[in-house]
Each structure stands twice: as structure tokens, then as C-alpha cells.
Amino acid sequence: MRVVDDILKLIGNTPMVRLKNIPKSTDASVYVKLEYLNPSGSLKDRIALEMIRTAEEEGKLKPGYTIIEASTGNTGIALSFVGSHLGYKVVIYMPEGMTQDRINIMKSYGAEVYLIKPEDLKSSEKSVAGAEIEIPTRMMCLERERSDPKVWWARQFKNPANTKAHIKTGKEILQQLDGEVDAFAASIGTGGTLLGISKALKDELPNIKIIGIEPASAKYSLVSGFKKVPGASEEVSGGIVAELIDSGLVDEFVSVTNDDAIDMTNRLLFEEGLFAGVSGGANVLVAYKLSKKLGKNKRIATVLPDSRDRYLTEMRYTT
Ligand SMILES: Cc1ncc(COP(=O)(O)O)c(C=O)c1O
Structure with missing residues (x-):
């Protein structure tokens, strides 16, 4: 063992x-x-650790930064677990309508969770036609990343x-x-x-x-x-x-x-x-x-x- x-x-x-x-x-x-x-209950632990370690090595994620991500559940939970454990602040943007359990798990690990409706977006792209479920939350991450240099967006969908x-x-x-x-x-x-x-x-x-x-x-x-x-x-x-x-x-x-x-x-x-x-x-x-x-x-x-x-x-x- x-x-x-x-x-x-x-x-x-x-x-x-x-x-x-x-x-x-x-x-x-x-x-x-x-x-x-x-450890946090899904295969997303693997990518959370790999994405964080790679970003640290590349100098994109430094102590004091906030990790952000758009997620319907497992990646948000995994980043909340790995990120908080390594001392980072973690913020997860979730589409509205996910179960309360997932939100509670992320919060237990210490993350901040925001539920996003497409109308909440400030940018001109808020009217994305027929957007798939994660597009509005990714838009939120993009806005946050552009407005705060001490934010690192994990970008699981293209990392x-x-x-x-x-x-x-x-x-x-x-x-x-x-x-x-x-x-x-x-x-x-x-x-x-x-x-x-x-x-x-x-x-x-x-x-x-x-x-x-x-x-x-x-x-x-x-x-x-x-x-x-x-x-x-x-x-x-x-x-x-x-x-x-x-x-x-x-x-x-x-x-x-x-x-x-x-x-x-x-x-x-x-x-x-x-x-x-x-x-x-x-x-x-x-x-x-x-x-x-x-x-x-x-x-x-x-x-x-x-x-x-x-x-x-x-x-x-x-x-
Ligand atoms: C429960 C579950 N199964 C399967 C997948 C698919 O994994 P991947 O994002 O690597 O395609 C995900 C993630 O989106 C997931 O949360």
C-alpha cells in the first residue's frame, strides 16, 4: 500500500x-x-494538476494570483482542490442550473463560485447565438483575465x-x-x-x-x-x-x-x-x-x- x-x-x-x-x-x-x-472524485484532478504546474513553470501563474475557470462541475471541483491546496485563490464561473452539491463541494475546498446567465456579460459578445452551455462562462473568464493581470485562466478547453x-x-x-x-x-x-x-x-x-x-x-x-x-x-x-x-x-x-x-x-x-x-x-x-x-x-x-x-x-x- x-x-x-x-x-x-x-x-x-x-x-x-x-x-x-x-x-x-x-x-x-x-x-x-x-x-x-x-482525490477530488474525478479524472479532472489530473488536468488541474498538470495545467497548474505547467503554468507555474511557464511563469504564467505566480504566488498571489487567482486561478479562474469556466466549469459545469468536475474541473471546477478539481481546480478548487488543487489550487486551494497550493495556496491560490480559486474562482469558478458556472452556468446557472447545475446542482447545489457541486457548488457546495467547490466552496468546501475554499473556492468562490459565481453562477452566470448570458445576460450578466458586459462585453459586446454577450448575444452569442445558440451558445453552448459553457460559452457565457468562458466569456466571463475572458473579461476577468483582460481586466486583472493577476488572474490566470486555466482554459481547459484549449490548454x-x-x-x-x-x-x-x-x-x-x-x-x-x-x-x-x-x-x-x-x-x-x-x-x-x-x-x-x-x-x-x-x-x-x-x-x-x-x-x-x-x-x-x-x-x-x-x-x-x-x-x-x-x-x-x-x-x-x-x-x-x-x-x-x-x-x-x-x-x-x-x-x-x-x-x-x-x-x-x-x-x-x-x-x-x-x-x-x-x-x-x-x-x-x-x-x-x-x-x-x-x-x-x-x-x-x-x-x-x-x-x-x-x-x-x-x-x-x-x-
Ligand atoms: C463526468 C465527465 N465525464 C466525461 C468528461 C469528458 O472529459 P473531457 O473534458 O476530457 O473530454 C467530463 C468533462 O467534461 C466529465 O465531467
Whole structure:
């Protein structure tokens, strides 16, 4: 058993479980990486640490600065944890309508949390047409960054350290499965998880099948290619997701409905004892369908990004 002298050393190196009840013995094996066992409860601890350390090394983040970010939950929680632990002030801008639990966790870690309505924006771009959920909060970060030199905006949606953190996750998967993986599937938010892990896996295994997953409700679906949010500037849109599409690393994009993701999230709990969040259910659903196609003696890997306790008041699959 590991003993460490700093909680940050427990980020990453998460364990893996081979599902024993959901796939049948004639199906491919499905391996899930328990990212909810990271210290603040999600895979975003990895990127919070990597983005902060990189910014410190590059001189963009210095003692006395405030870390800011736009987040619907997990990244805000992870930055609140890592940032506060390292002595920074942390401010998170969240879209209105997220659960109170997430806000309470960020505040427990010491962050300030502001709930943003598009109307709250001062800038001329406040009328972003059909903005995806995070655009107004990113606009808020941009305004704050421009007006205060002692602010560092983590910019998870386009920060290369996000992808870099997950190249390490991919290397862990390779090591845990002795370099034998036939397919990998993961849900896309910023795209950092899928891009980083795919880079690591395809580097070693050029024939591996990579599947990107998104909620069926996504307004700007990737299934038919990347589309810019109408009216949103480069400063607040695109980034890693656009890079992911251009990279050609993803063999297939599929969408999963909220209800189907929740059904599999429940099966993970009842049949496997895994207390995973809803995007984990979506990931396993896609891996499970593929396990039937690939059949025995093949191996599919995926991640359980966060824990079910983030969804107790509202089960929802939007990454
Ligand atoms: C619960 C959950 N699952 C999956 C993802 C997707 O991760 P990424 O932003 O790396 O694409 C996120 C983040 O957006 C998330 O919070």
C-alpha cells in the first residue's frame, strides 16, 4: 500500500476493474479505469494538476494570483482542490442550473463560485447565438483575465496541458493491460481525455479502434463533424475538440441518450458494485455494445470519469 506525504501525489495511477457480470463470456472483456478514485472524485484532478504546474513553470501563474475557470462541475471541483491546496485563490464561473452539491463541494475546498446567465456579460459578445452551455462562462473568464493581470485562466478547453495529462492516463492503461487493447471508448467534453489517451494508445497500437461518445442531446453534434458555435469567437470556442476531429485518431463518433446512459450507470452499480457517474454509464454502454461485436479474447478499455454521488439529486448525461 502506498503512503504519501502530500495528497497531490495520489492523483492518477488509478486502478482498473474487468467487468465480470455485464459482458457475457462470449463477449470481449471490458476494463474500466476508476477515475472517480482520484482525490477530488474525478479524472479532472489530473488536468488541474498538470495545467497548474505547467503554468507555474511557464511563469504564467505566480504566488498571489487567482486561478479562474469556466466549469459545469468536475474541473471546477478539481481546480478548487488543487489550487486551494497550493495556496491560490480559486474562482469558478458556472452556468446557472447545475446542482447545489457541486457548488457546495467547490466552496468546501475554499473556492468562490459565481453562477452566470448570458445576460450578466458586459462585453459586446454577450448575444452569442445558440451558445453552448459553457460559452457565457468562458466569456466571463475572458473579461476577468483582460481586466486583472493577476488572474490566470486555466482554459481547459484549449490548454495543451489537458491533453498532456491524459497522455499519461493512456500510458497507465497500456501498462495495466500489458499493451493488449483492441478498442477504447470515451465521452467527449473538452476532448482532452479522448485525445490524450488516443495519442498514447495509437502510438503503440496503430490498429486500435477509438470511439468518441457524446450526449444525443448535444446541440452541435460531432457525429457529423465539428461545427463552430455560431457567433462565438476563437477565444471561447473550438480548442481541443477541433484538434480531436482534425487528428483523425477517432475511428467513430457515436451518441448516447440520457436514459440509456442512466440505465447502464444503474447496471454498473447493481451488477458490478461500481458507484460511477452517468458519463461512465455512457462509456460502458458503448464498450458493451462493441464487446458483442468484437467477441471473446478481445479487450476494450474505458474510463469511469466521476462518481455517482455527483448525480444523486439529478441524473444527467451531459459531460
Ligand atoms: C463526468 C465527465 N465525464 C466525461 C468528461 C469528458 O472529459 P473531457 O473534458 O476530457 O473530454 C467530463 C468533462 O467534461 C466529465 O465531467
